[in-house]
Amino acid sequence: MLAKTISWIRSEYSPLAFTPTSIKISARPFFFYTAIIMELLLMADIIWACTSTFDCRSFWPTISYIACFRGHDRLFNFSTAYFMVILLLFFSLASVNFSDNCSPCMNRFMLLLGIGISLLLPSVSILDEANSSHILPLEKVHFILMVILISAGILWVYLSMKIMKALKLPKREEEWRDFLVRYLVFGHAMTAFTIFEWVYAYTPYKNWWMNENVEALCEWTVVTMCVFGPFVYSLTFSNCSLAIASKEEEVEGQ
Numbered sequence: 001m002l003a004k005t006i007s008w009i010r011s012e013y014s015p016l017a018f019t020p021t022s023i024k025i026s027a028r029p030f031f032f033y034t035a036i037i038m039e040l041l042l043m044a045d046i047i048w049a050c051t052s053t054f055d056c057r058s059f060w061p062t063i064s065y066i067a068c069f070r071g072h073d074r075l076f077n078f079s080t081a082y083f084m085v086i087l088l089l090f091f092s093l094a095s096v097n098f099s100d101n102c103s104p105c106m107n108r109f110m111l112l113l114g115i116g117i118s119l120l121l122p123s124v125s126i127l128d129e130a131n132s133s134h135i136l137p138l139e140k141v142h143f144i145l146m147v148i149l150i151s152a153g154i155l156w157v158y159l160s161m162k163i164m165k166a167l168k169l170p171k172r173e174e175e176w177r178d179f180l181v182r183y184l185v186f187g188h189a190m191t192a193f194t195i196f197e198w199v200y201a202y203t204p205y206k207n208w209w210m211n212e213n214v215e216a217l218c219e220w221t222v223v224t225m226c227v228f229g230p231f232v233y234s235l236t237f238s239n240c241s242l243a244i245a246s247k248e249e250e251v252e253g254q
Contacts, residue, residue, distance in 0.1 A: 027093055031231040034086045038227045041079040045072055046220075060216035063223055067125060080125040083227070087118040090230040094160065097237045102163050113156050120149045150191070153226075157184055164236065176235035183232050187225040194218040 042063060049066045050056035067076040091114025099107050127142035161184070164177055197215035200206065 027234045027237055028231065031086070031090065031234045035228045035231050038079060038083050038086070039224065041075065041082070042223065042227075045075045045079070048072065048075075060213045062212075062216045062219045064219065065216075077122065077125050080122040084118045084122050086230065087121065088115065090233070091115060091118065093237070094233065098160070098163050101166050106159070106163075110156060110159055113152055113159075117149065117152050117156065120145060120152070124149055154188070157188075160233075167236075169236065173236050176232075180232055180236055183225070187222065187229075190218060190222050190225065194222050 045066055046061070046063070049061055049069070049072055053066075053069055053072070054061050063076070066072045091111060094114070095107055095111040098110065102110075124142065124145050127138050127145065161181070164180075167177075169177060194215065197210065197218050200210050201212050201215040206212075
């Protein structure tokens, strides 16, 4: 039984396959391992902040607040730039997966929307360093870009779920689709609660469930769910992979 389990893990989460003329990367393990790397980068920034900048026994900093401090901002900007590349690959693969179940116009729109989301992410993180004393109104620009980023993400998820409802999936992928729906519902609920915390955590109305630490915990949860979002989506993709091949060999996206 243990041997079968180990064999399944190896086959399911071995991302690379080599041939003399190509390298094929299976989507599920690729997005799983890249999400793990992103989480380790974010955790390293949080641990670094708690051991050098904050006393995390009494105050939990949000990831966005940590990114405002010198040194931490560079690691955060590197992390978002790294994840931008992962998102570009994810949205491209999702476009291939959805191509047979939506109009070409809708497919192109979702791909462009995904590219916009990917490019906005590092832009928002860079502007997150700005403060109110800056000569340019970067705080307002940052806020506007953040609203656009969240709105674009919600729109892409909504459109993707409309397409996925029409997909005829094998039983296993169908179960993963049901899990994806629950995952997204919980993620959107946490996002709404995090925005609520942003508004009220620093007001006279703060209490045991509406304060800086709860805000940080909610933001950490939302960011973690976003990081693993491409992986959870990829569980519904049937045998999708990314391939790099020579001109002599046909490159297939699925």
